Amino acid sequence: MTRSILSGLLGLLSVVAMASLPSACESGGVGDPCLPEDEYDPQFAGFKVTEENIESRSFQCQTRICLVNHFQGRVSCPRGQEAPPTCKPGEGGCTDCRPSGTYAPDCDPAKPEQCLSGVCDAAGSFCRCGGPQDCPSADWVCGDNGVCTLHICRDNIKGCQDPTKSAEENEGKACCVPGTEDPVASPVCGQCAGDSNRNAEQAVYCSCRCGVAEGEDEDPNFNFCECPQGFECAEIRPNVGLGDKNITGKYCIKQGSQFRGEQDCGQVQGRYNSEQCEGSP
Structure with missing residues (x-):
């Protein structure tokens, strides 16, 4: 399951909303x-x-x-948009290389074999990566925190689309996570x-x-x-x-x-x- 800070905050807000159903x-x-x-x-x-x-x-x-x-x-x-180019921090070729999502599958700490790396985080119950081979594809990076992260190059992005703007104003702009300038990685x-x-x-x-x-x-x-x-x-x-x-x-x-x-x-x-x-x- 893809994890992110934003989705965690949304989950918390949803729980609060449920209290007032x-x-x-x-x-x-x-x-x-x-x-x-x-x-x-x-x-x-x-x-x-x-x-x-x-x-x-x-x-x-x-x-x-x-x-x-x-x-x-x-x-x-x-x-919409075409799939934006990916990048890797520190490798050059992109001056604005931004993270766009993480990958950390759920797992049972008692069953580390559920993870490709063989390591299930005991506190968070998610699979930690041990290297790029544990990530979805070669475009992803296994960070020092043991979480796979995808980065998107924003060098040629003119800004984010806005649903309140006209088609002409949104032309050439990227899809972004609502309320942020974080790029959407998918087409x-x-x-x-x-x-x-x-x-x-x-x-x-x-x-x-x-x-x-x-x-x-x-x-x-x-x-x-x-x-x-x-x-x-x-x-x-x-x-x-x-x-x-x-x-x-x-x-x-x-x-x-x-x-x-x-x-x-x-x-x-x-x-x-x-x-x-x-x-x-």
Whole structure:
């Protein structure tokens, strides 16, 4: 599991938010913008338009639900990016070589054989690296602290993309971890067309659960919400017997924004790669 200081802070904030969870499912705040916590991971390449994501403990939403309804890319990086060049500190060729994520798989201290290095940190319960051979690839560095770190060269980066700015203003800028100038290490697809109902404004926002999955018996013990004006109750996650049953079913989505297929994406706004991105260039 990739570990980082930011993700640790987010986890703490989520725990604090859980302490104030409402006893009922409230519809207040439905439609408010939210930023999925996955985007604080510098290795996260973005969401796929063929999938949905339900963040059920969002500290940003009154409803505690941040819904990603078949959206492509990163909310924080509208135009996406190609994979940035990697670098290694002190090796030259890059004057601005910055860390972008760490790799330290979880392990059981009683079972050090779970780690490639054979060393499981007793205090942190994560695998310590003994050299570059214990890291994901040759681009990573095994630091003195026994943690694999990836570095990105920012020499030719003109700044970070901002979802509140125009496409012209974001042109040539990089994807960054929200609220920082830390570069995202992965290639990221550009968002779907603005009139596709699949861009961030139309597909990523606070929502609430308004009904059980199709074919399921009604649940009298769950306080479902009523969708406010401009929203409709639609099935987002069928119950296929995996995961938490209480987050399957129907959610409030913007009227007319049901997902019909990857063809919905339309012309991609920014980076397009036919092997990784839906839509068209």
